[in-house]
Amino acid sequence: MSKHEWEQDPAELLRVGEDFALKEVDADATPGFSGDKEDGEEELLRREEVLDDLQERLFASRHEGGPAVLLVLQAMDTAGKGGIVRHVVGGVDPQGVELAAFKAPTPQELEHDFLWRVEKRLPRPGFIGVFDRSHYEDVLIGRVRELADAAEIERRYEAIVEFERRITASGIRIVKVMLHISRDEQKARLMERLERPDKYWKYNPGDVDERMLWDGYMAAYQTVLERTATPDAPWYVVPANAKWYARLAVQELLIDVLQDIDPQWPEAGFDVEAEKKRLEAS
């Protein structure tokens, strides 16, 4: 094993288990990977082929009731959700990916239960779905900004666990990722957006308002992780101050779940030799 490879499976190292404490996670760390940024970027490209092959097999073997993968991305602003979509998910065939970015709910969405809009965006069998934010916003900003009362927030944790149990049983493998950056790192990243005119469009004054509620968000995340990490729908907290590490780790989490599904090329649903003859004659 080359020194640039994973030394320990990030799925084991980063999975939220009993007695997990978010405040003990070092956002600068690169657990399980001993290499530096350059090594990490090389490894990302090398493993892209593995992910690509697995995704194509998943897609090729898709069938009603068959497996799908759902990657849920949650994070504070600037933590790098977009980079995961771009550099990890972007490494596979876009035809097999279904992206859903959840913004503040529309008036129509608010008329329904909070899971209504999420259900509609679940990936079809054979697809990798990616949620850029998700139903977890309803127990994060929903709690921190008091958009719902405490009893309703309480109800939602249970509702989420039930919902995820049902969709898992239907064949969707859920990988939930919190990209974890430090407060200082967020400040530096927001400042960069204010210093580069080609980055202004990514800056929103509301980002600083949310930042001021940092401790409240961390407490809300801690509760989410305690209440909704289940064996079937695990949470992974990925240190994300080093963007290259976060990308590499999420790539490996996807590879892991796909290897577990172990999709196979489907057999021909036709007589191969007969088709060769028909084609030859055509």
Add this chain to the structure above:
Amino acid sequence: MSKHEWEQDPAELLRVGEDFALKEVDADATPGFSGDKEDGEEELLRREEVLDDLQERLFASRHEGGPAVLLVLQAMDTAGKGGIVRHVVGGVDPQGVELAAFKAPTPQELEHDFLWRVEKRLPRPGFIGVFDRSHYEDVLIGRVRELADAAEIERRYEAIVEFERRITASGIRIVKVMLHISRDEQKARLMERLERPDKYWKYNPGDVDERMLWDGYMAAYQTVLERTATPDAPWYVVPANAKWYARLAVQELLIDVLQDIDPQWPEAGFDVEAEKKRLEAS
């Protein structure tokens, strides 16, 4: 100008104009590009940065009523639509792309006018939409397989021109591409799918049935090109026996239309210096 660059703009060379005759197009040709496959693959990567930058600007500057791009891909089976999506469109941020693959219409879709399902998948401002097949199927297979009578097919050409005029006026820039392969090349590509178990899933016996109607399809394409190539919604016929050339040409067509839109980084919608101070204090 290096010998590997475009010598003539493919948008001019490949655009369908007056007196266009599909049967005169050489599917093996690589018009406007003097390099070989290796040169072409290098150029694709080099120009990817240009396309990527333009796409990000388009996305960054998106606003209600603003411009979008719609790439319509039509072709006989195996011509390489999927490769365009993968290797050309896949080079830009997936968050700014909206893919729509149109299959045989569902019973619900058949209850509506043929443009109903298409309208729903038009790209939002700031996005690049890609149609993998499109409303043109309704005047291609629709005509060849006689799924509608002659009067209805005739009505559809007019309806398409009106529809495209309206969506162009609404801000969508349409780039319509027919990937053109030869009949022999299609046979070779289908045969490869029958020779490799990891390609069986891409083979459908119906592909040979369609292939047997090749001349009918070419006649239907010829009529489509004559009737629906307009200044606002031009058709490009891209020789596609060389996959690398087809990808390079479509990439350049997208670059062309984006350069014509010339999207600019939006100005800050906030007081940059004041925000720096707020952020610093947070």
